[in-house]
Amino acid sequence: MKLGATLYIQNTVEAVKLYQEAFGLTLGYQVRFPDGTFLHAELQKDGSEVFAVSECRNDAFVATMRASSLQESRPTMSYSLTFANAEEVENAYTLLAEGGTVLFPLGSLPWSACCAEVVDRYGVYWYITV
Secondary structure, three states: OOOOOEEEEOOHHHHHHHHHHHHOOEEEEEEEOOOOOEEEEEEEEOOEEEEEEEEOOOHHHHHHHHHHHOOOOOOOOOEEEEOOOHHHHHHHHHHHHOOOEEEEEEEEEOOEEEEEEEEOOOOOEEEEEO
16 A cells, blocks of 8 residues: 655646755656646655645635644644655755744754754645654
8 A cells, every 4th residue: 555645736837846956856657737837746765656636726725725734733634744854854944934834943862863844935834864
């Protein structure tokens, strides 16, 4: 069994580039809308899908998701990625925080020497850790 995760966001072309750089992913299977945005874009690590991205054309949906991600309580859905070393976490943190909202700055917790919580500029909540 595999849990599939798709991020329904706006500005998918820009977002795919950000996630490739932040997480060291490659673009796999993809289908584009006529305007060039992604209907479906699989982002992969070592040939296996990590998550997919899809252009959301519903402004009200995006606004609701962004608002829920920025409240004091956690959103109903969050994404967590575990990296091999602190340098990878620091790189992802720097890229995700640009234009986003930092909920827990880069630091440590009892279970992780290096972690952070960020809502990126697309309204996606990330917990990144070693």
